[in-house]
Amino acid sequence: MLLRTLLAGATIALLASAASAETIKVGVTPGPHAQILEAVKPIAAKKGLDIQIVEFSDYVVPNTALAAGEIQANSFQHQPYLDNQVADRGFKIVSVGTTVNFPIGIYSKKYKSFDDLPAGATVAIPNDPTNGGRVLLLLRDKGYLKLRDGVGFKPSVADITDNPKKLKIVEIDAAQLPRSLPDVAAAGINTNYAKEAGLDPVKDPILREDPKGPYVNVIAVRAVDKDKPFVAILVESYRSPEVKAFIDTTYKGAVLSSW
Numbered sequence: 268m269l270l271r272t273l274l275a276g277a278t279i280a281l282l283a284s285a286a287s288a289e290t291i292k293v294g295v296t297p298g299p300h301a302q303i304l305e306a307v308k309p310i311a312a313k314k315g316l317d318i319q320i321v322e323f324s325d326y327v328v329p330n331t332a333l334a335a336g337e338i339q340a341n342s343f344q345h346q347p348y349l350d351n352q353v354a355d356r357g358f359k360i361v362s363v364g365t366t367v368n369f370p371i372g373i374y375s376k377k378y379k380s381f382d383d384l385p386a387g388a389t390v391a392i393p394n395d396p397t398n399g400g401r402v403l404l405l406l407r408d409k410g411y412l413k414l415r416d417g418v419g420f421k422p423s424v425a426d427i428t429d430n431p432k433k434l435k436i437v438e439i440d441a442a443q444l445p446r447s448l449p450d451v452a453a454a455g456i457n458t459n460y461a462k463e464a465g466l467d468p469v470k471d472p473i474l475r476e477d478p479k480g481p482y483v484n485v486i487a488v489r490a491v492d493k494d495k496p497f498v499a500i501l502v503e504s505y506r507s508p509e510v511k512a513f514i515d516t517t518y519k520g521a522v523l524s525s526w
Contacts, residue, residue: 290317291497294329294341297322298459299522300484303367303505304342306513311504316497325442326395333489334358340501342366343459345482347420348397361493362485364502365525367514369458369484371401372472376448381411381473387433388452394438396421402455403427403436405476420481458521468521483525 295301301322308318321338323329329341330352344352345368352358378384392402400421406412407422413429414422424436439447444456445464458468468475476482486505488498504510511524 288312288315288317289497290319291339291501292319292321292337293501294321294323294332294338294343296326296329296343296459297324298463299367299369299518300343300459302517303510303514303522306510307501307505307507310507310509311500314500314504316500316504318501325440326398330356330358330360330487333360333487336489339492339497340486340488342484342486342505344487345397345484347401347481348395349485349487351395351397351421359490360487361490362487363493363498364486364506366484366486366505367525368478368480368482368523369521370468370476370478370523371398371405371455371457371482372461372468372476373402373405373453373455373474374445374448374461374466374471375453375473377452378473381409381453384432384434384452387435389435389437389450391437391439391444391447391451391454393441393444393455393457395441396423398441398457399423399438399455401476401482405455405474406434408477409474462521469519478523 293304295304301320304320311318329343332338333341346362349362353360392399397420403412403414403422407414411432412427415426415428418426441457442460444454445460447454453473461468486502492498506526514522514524
């Protein structure tokens with residue numbers, strides 16, 4: 268009788284816990300962002316937060332869905348990209364915590380070094396302002412281009428002031444860049460899309476961004492939700508020692524934790 272009573276009590280407690288758990292939808296892009304959030308889920312669950320992961324195939328829809336209230340948070344973008352989206356589209360979205368950094372790389376199926384690219388070679392970059400600008404800044408920092416002074420984090424092709432190799436810069440949707448590699452001399456590809464395509468973001472790039480910089484990714488929520496309890500739990504669970512260990516073990520330097 269006592270055992271039966273204890274079991275019944277435990278069942279009631281579990282049901283009560285499940286009933287009291289808050290469920291949120293978090294938008295991510297496929298690859299590391301989704302994989303890392305899978306590691307976050309059990310940690311958040313212990314704190315009473317049930318995370319449902321929603322994958323988006325591009326960089327635009329996750330903010331649109333968040334602003335519309337279709338999801339409660341997203342984890343896929345760095346601060347300059349979020350700032351650009353807010354300025355261009357008027358989203359009332361804010362970052363509430365930093366997550367990971369994906370140093371962007373330039374890849375090639377045809378050349379072992381960027382120096383080997385011939386004059387007039389075609390280089391593909393992402394067609395969104397911040398990530399495309401990120402590749403242009405990388406090329407500037409490595410001495411292959413000069414850009415207009417004061418371009419900040421979002422230079423465009425129009426800001427190129429000197430192009431000694433006469434590189435032809437073409438803009439392509441970020442998710443499609445790995446597929447473009449057979450058709451171009453080189454392409455600047457975000458780490459999540461590179462890994463999804465089977466590229467090694469540490470060994471394969473012929474140029475790679477300095478991992479220190481402004482491009483640390485963030486968790487974003489609607490401004491009206493920023494002080495809600497689920498936000499603190501989500502950020503705390505993400506920035507846990509267990510998730511850091513998962514990132515270090517799984518990605519071996521291709522993805523870097525910010526804490």
